[in-house]
Amino acid sequence: MSDSGKFNVQSYTLVKLLKRLEAATTRLEDVTVYQEGYIEARIAENAAAGGISSKEMSAVPSSGPSGTIPANQASKSLESVRSEPATGGAGGEKIPEAVAQFGQLIREKVLPLVDLSTKIDSTVAAVVQVFKEAFDLQLDFLEVAIKSKKPDFASKEFAESLSPINQAILKIGDLKDQNRQSKFFPYLNSVAEGAALFSWVAVEIPASLISDFKDASQFWTNRVLKDFKESDPNAASWVSLFLSIFDQLKSYVKEFHPTGVTWNKDGEDFVTALAQFKAGSAHAAPPAPAPPVAGGAPPPPPPPAPPASVFEAKPDEKPAGGSGGIDAVFAELNQGEDITRSLKKVDRSQQTHKNPELRGSSAVPAEHAGGKNPPPVKPKKPNMFKTKKPPRKELVGNKWFVENYENHTDPIVIEGKHDESIFIGNCNSVLVQIKGKVNAITINQSDSANVVLDSCISGLELIKCNKFGAQVEQSLPQITLDKCDGGNIFLSAESMNASLYTSSTTAVNVNLPVGEDGDFVEFPVPEQLVHTFGNGKINTTIYEHAG
Known part of the structure; x- marks a missing residue:
């Protein structure tokens, strides 16, 4: 290799070495800053608890831009603070x-x-x-x-x-x-x-x-x-x-x-x-402040013995219960080929490909798309922590809010206008009566909620409602049901031309006044659909049971 080639290689190595030294220096500076902040916080806590006198506080050098704590002093101070046993209560536990x-x-x-x-x-x-x-x-x-x-x-x-x-x-x-x-x-x-x-x-x-x-x-x-x-x-x-x-x-x-x-x-x-x-909280009382003593404050307690440096790694402590925690998991994963030594040999009598009678009882669950396990189900908020909000019936601007009513025996009456909309949410076992012509009505996440309305310009929308009831006295153009289960809708003669839109909805019946003497006749809303494919299109029809 020529001298110029050697020079280039050495220069490249020197540049890499300088970069590594610069990164290490930056890391040490970050650790020092962390030490200073931690020391000051703990010293302030001890001073507030009476563990360090004001003179000792003033003796600690500031960590501003112009004055920094020496590395050896910072390490000792930090470890001395760390070595103090965390105690609480009167018993010093x-x-x-x-x-x-x-x-x-x-x-x-x-x-x-x-x-x-x-x-x-x-x-x-x-x-x-x-x-x-x-x-x-x-x-x-x-x-x-x-x-x-x-x-x-x-x-x-x-x-x-x-x-x-x-x-x-x-x-x-x-x-x-x-x-x-x-x-x-x-x-x-x-x-x-x-x-x-x-x-x-x-x-x-x-x-x-x-x-x-x-x-x-x-x-x-x-x-x-x-x-x-x-x-x-x-x-x-x-x-x-x-x-x-x-x-x-x-x-x-x-x-x-x-x-x-x-x-x-x-x-x-x-x-x-x-x-x-x-009982301990009831009997525990803050100690009375000591009376001032002539001649100045009492001497501070001796400082604790300095432990090892902050840069020394502490030996891992095994958690209780015999489990190695996350470290044990990584240790097991890092075994490489040795990890298969713990596997047991499958006997011929246990092999499904040689024993067809075992196949029926050992079905493997189907793998999800993409080879991934389904995401975990989001935990629901426990009932004991669900905040029970007060009932609310309020007109804000041109929108009525009826919320948080439960087991309300009397009808909730609203005198609406044509430019006002109604929102009913989180109500259980209630009856809402809406008088007059209103713009729109929405019922959201309510169980056993019933609404009686005169007339509506836009329509009635129900979302995530169970065991609901709706009765139209005059007219409305459409009714929309989304994720509802179990409900009865009563339409007047004027509203029989209304459109009904359903999505993920089951067990809904529509009652129309088409019987003798205007009696209501019940019509169940279809739930079963048949989809066929032909000529590059999908065709959907209602499935009818031939009985």
């Missing part, structure tokens, strides 16, 4: 890591959100304060769970333990409903939609549930950015901080509660642990 990390989430994300909300509006601050109180209540619940066995989720005691959290969620919804006319309503709705994330403690796959509620809340945070980004500089920071709570909670759940709340199989009964926690 060590706080479990799962509880400590949840408390850290509240301090790092929720508390700053409360402070930022006070700069935006008092109503927003009030709602976020209740949001923070719900986090505190869930922290209490996790402290009980870490000491108790898994209870029966259907038990009265378990429901009562979650009742304070549920009350906080209801309070958030009430504050939102009471301030619908506020210009900060998108803020309130963002928190109200996201408050359902506290239900993760009652499901088996909490991480996906948190993502779902973040998506629901993000619709309103986008409205916040749209309406306030230019007028309020705090809007973007508020949205970013609020959504980061979902992300950090999801990471926390994945680490400590991947399949639901982690219970203590060797712990006490849930009722006993809950009673002990309540």
